[in-house]
Amino acid sequence: MLYDGECPLCMREVNMLRERNKSYGAINFVDISSKDYSPEDNQGLDYETAMGRIHAIVSDGTIVTDVEAFRRLYEEVGLGWVYAVTKYEPVATIANAVYGVWAKYRMEVTGRPPLEEVFAARRQAGECKDDKSCKM
DSSP: OEEOTTOHHHHHHHHHHHHHHTTTOOOOOEETTSTTOOGGGTTTOOHHHHHHSOEEEOTTSOEEEHHHHHHHHHHHTTOHHHHGGGGSTTHHHHHHHHHHHHHHHHHHHTTOOOHHHHHHHHHHTTOBSSSSOBOO
16 A cells, blocks of 8 residues: 555554554555655556555555555455445446545645645655656
8 A cells, every 4th residue: 555654634544554454464555755665666656646646556566546445455454345335336436536536635635735846845855856756
């Protein structure tokens, strides 16, 4: 699971999943805001891409995003019933649309600057190799 360790609301969910994962050991948590984050170790997902929405990498290397990522993560810690209904239409489409709005505005909702400003600040600080590959 790739997550933004600087997002307070995201961290509430990550901490709950971490606690549940103690009994399962199925999820590897990767903080994309960490200085140690490596796109090469995470299917080439650079910082900017990963910051745009939730990503999870399945053991076979498949990347899943959006509500499917949440559904799979919850399934891994015995809470699959929470997102089970999102497997079916029209719920899947509606859930992804709602998540898309959250992903677009989560920075502002959590009191942080817009993504473009975060990316620009990281580039200016020399934390990004180029415009596409942003890494601390």
